[in-house]
């Protein structure tokens with residue numbers, strides 16, 4: 001199976017696809033957010049830094065990823081989510097993966113139109129009680145009664161970073177950095193595109209499976 005590096009704008013579905021690979025193919029999900037939180041458990045300084053909301057240094061993230069990859073068996077497929085965010089990280093990651101003998105790697109761009117992403121983010125509501133997700137804009141995910149969880153009756157809430165301003169900041173960061181990264185993987189011949197613009201993800205999951213199984 002291919003090792004996968006996901007490249008995607010915010011709300012493109014990285015989390016869902018990663019979960020799918022873990023559940024159906026036994027992938028190990030390496031998310032830089034999780035790696036940072038894990039590391040912060042043992043590192044007070046980092047813990048304080050994360051609380052400040054400042055951006056973590058590129059090198060620290062790559063070091064954490066490297067540390068984790070070193071512990072993985074070569075036969076254990078992984079999905080990487082959160083890096084690379086810069087061309088420099090992509091180059092460094094490439095050297096690390098080659099050095100560790102992970103050769104079967106593809107970068108997968110999850111391609112979604114911006115208007116769809118906005119609908120997903122701005123309409124997102126979550127049940128604070130059972131954590132079920134809803135969307136007030138996308139018909140298929142609306143609760144039966146406005147603002148009330150179908151399953152447990154709790155009042156739905158909006159997460160603090162699910163607003164247009166916060167989305168625009170994250171989207172802008174993505175747009176600013178992604179092109180050189182895409183060019184890098186394209187030149188290496190290992191770039192795939194997964195189109196995930198529809199509500200029904202059957203087609204997208206089919207494409208994902210064909211990427212995973214391709215030799």
Ligand SMILES: [Zn+2]
Pocket residue numbers: 127128129130131132149150151152153154
């Ligand atoms: Zn609920």
